[in-house]
Amino acid sequence: MPQRDTRLIGGIYRIGQTITTGGMLTTSTAYNHNTNDVVGLYVLDIPSTESLDTLPELLRPYEKRRQINSPHTLRVLDWGVDGMRLYIATDPPRGITLQHVLDTENVDLARALDFCRQLAIGLKALHAEGIAGLDLRPQLITVDTLGIQDRVQIDDIGLRSLLQALHYIPQQSTSDIGYLDPRYAPPEYINHRPSGPQSDIYQAGLLLFTLVTGRLPFVGRTAAETGILQTSSPVPKMHTFKHLTPDEVQQLVEQAMAKDPARRFSNADDLLNALQRAQQQTHMQRSVPFSALKENVTEPDKGASYTAEMSQAEMEATMRASEAQEKTIRASNVENMHKRPQPIPTAIPTRQGVYAYLCHEKGEYPQRIAITQPNIIVGRLDPKRGLSPDLDLSHIDPRMSISRQHARIRFEGTFFTIEDLKSRNKTRLGDQVLTPLKPELLNHGTQLSLGSVRLRFEVPGMESHQPRKPS
Numbered sequence: 001m002p003q004r005d006t007r008l009i010g011g012i013y014r015i016g017q018t019i020t021t022g023g024m025l026t027t028s029t030a031y032n033h034n035t036n037d038v039v040g041l042y043v044l045d046i047p048s049t050e051s052l053d054t055l056p057e058l059l060r061p062y063e064k065r066r067q068i069n070s071p072h073t074l075r076v077l078d079w080g081v082d083g084m085r086l087y088i089a090t091d092p093p094r095g096i097t098l099q100h101v102l103d104t105e106n107v108d109l110a111r112a113l114d115f116c117r118q119l120a121i122g123l124k125a126l127h128a129e130g131i132a133g134l135d136l137r138p139q140l141i142t143v144d145t146l147g148i149q150d151r152v153q154i155d156d157i158g159l160r161s162l163l164q165a166l167h168y169i170p171q172q173s174t175s176d177i178g179y180l181d182p183r184y185a186p187p188e189y190i191n192h193r194p195s196g197p198q199s200d201i202y203q204a205g206l207l208l209f210t211l212v213t214g215r216l217p218f219v220g221r222t223a224a225e226t227g228i229l230q231t232s233s234p235v236p237k238m239h240t241f242k243h244l245t246p247d248e249v250q251q252l253v254e255q256a257m258a259k260d261p262a263r264r265f266s267n268a269d270d271l272l273n274a275l276q277r278a279q280q281q282t283h284m285q286r287s288v289p290f291s292a293l294k295e296n297v298t299e300p301d302k303g304a305s306y307t308a309e310m311s312q313a314e315m316e317a318t319m320r321a322s323e324a325q326e327k328t329i330r331a332s333n334v335e336n337m338h339k340r341p342q343p344i345p346t347a348i349p350t351r352q353g354v355y356a357y358l359c360h361e362k363g364e365y366p367q368r369i370a371i372t373q374p375n376i377i378v379g380r381l382d383p384k385r386g387l388s389p390d391l392d393l394s395h396i397d398p399r400m401s402i403s404r405q406h407a408r409i410r411f412e413g414t415f416f417t418i419e420d421l422k423s424r425n426k427t428r429l430g431d432q433v434l435t436p437l438k439p440e441l442l443n444h445g446t447q448l449s450l451g452s453v454r455l456r457f458e459v460p461g462m463e464s465h466q467p468r469k470p471s
């Protein structure tokens with residue numbers, strides 16, 4: 001088994017799980033040694049022929065990106081130079097790519113419109129900071145599902161332009177981040193003309209066409225032929241591929257994808273308004289309004305015993321009683337165990353496919369619940385909607401304090417993380433209440449609470465180091 005890279009990038013970031021590697025670029029998860037945060041990390045190898053004096057100017061645009069705090073754009077946290085490498089730290093990756101959605105799911109019209117509505121919100125935030133001319137290929141857009149609500153996020157952070165500035169020669173591969181894929185490129189990209197906000201609007205319209213019809217509007221036998229079609233051919237009629245596609249949606253796509261940028265929507269706000277009108281006119285939204293969907297993820301269904309959550313007072317009282325009973329365990333310095341990563345055994349997962357365990361020792365029969373996937377959502381069965389999390393803890397939660405989609409646990413290659421998913425009754429590591437959607441380090445032996453349910457996290461092969469509860 002290859003040795004793990006234990007160097008700190010920029011003296012700060014310890015590499016976790018490598019996501020992609022190739023050419024000059026490596027993407028991975030990483031652990032911030034100073035703040036204990038989990039981040040996404042992009043590392044670019046600088047060619048030996050480049051002058052290091054030019055690098056600060058290349059990284060200057062990231063100051064604007066750091067100002068953006070939208071749920072629909074990937075947040076840039078930090079950047080710098082480490083020897084002959086550039087690094088950019090972002091929020092950690094979540095969800096799946098839009099490309100994966102296109103490859104594996106049939107997206108209905110209502111969902112397609114909502115995807116692009118959220119995309120337009122992200123574009124509006126980026127354009128407000130003067131950032132435009134993006135790369136909106138589906139592999140650079142993330143769809144993260146919390147419960148029954150999709151969250152769409154633009155993951156492009158300007159890597160293609162950065163690679164071009166470093167004189168990177170891209171491969172003719174759609175997976176190469178530095179490659180200009182003509183299937184998704186507005187005409188001005190292909191013709192080497194100035195780009196701007198209207199270029200991003202074109203790409204949003206192209207994505208809506210693809211989501212609705214399940215196919216790209218322009219695909220030739222070669223990349224060059226695709227580029228010619230992209231720059232000269234009219235937008236195909238969507239109802240040819242998707243019967244009963246409303247005229248309003250066809251008109252929206254045609255305006256967004258006009259060959260002349262001046263004839264497109266004037267800005268992202270106009271595109272957003274058009275998408276919202278299309279949702280209303282087609283009467284094909286989800287059966288529950290978007291605002292209600294958000295509430296259903298975090299709020300209980302009133303009047304049904306199987307959806308009732310604990311009151312805050314009950315939950316706090318239960319927590320105080322539980323903390324008193326486990327005073328001995330917390331005194332063993334478990335409180336600080338999650339603040340630095342522990343070495344993970346190389347035999348993870350085990351031969352039985354186990355990554356870790358959640359140990360529950362309350363009640364007559366203690367339980368050791370196996371985690372058998374590297375990325376799981378922990379929660380409680382929703383019998384009303386027929387939704388079940390990856391790991392259902394209903395059987396150890398008689399008070400129903402755990403939310404339907406309560407927390408996410410991930411194995412990042414060299415460490416584990418836990419992330420609260422906007423749960424009603426909170427997720428705790430020891431006494432620390434987790435900030436929703438912010439991953440935290442999860443070490444062997446850590447005590448965690450999901451609502452009123454207290455658990456101990458164990459990693460196979462490390463049990464001998466675990467302080468045990470006295471009998």
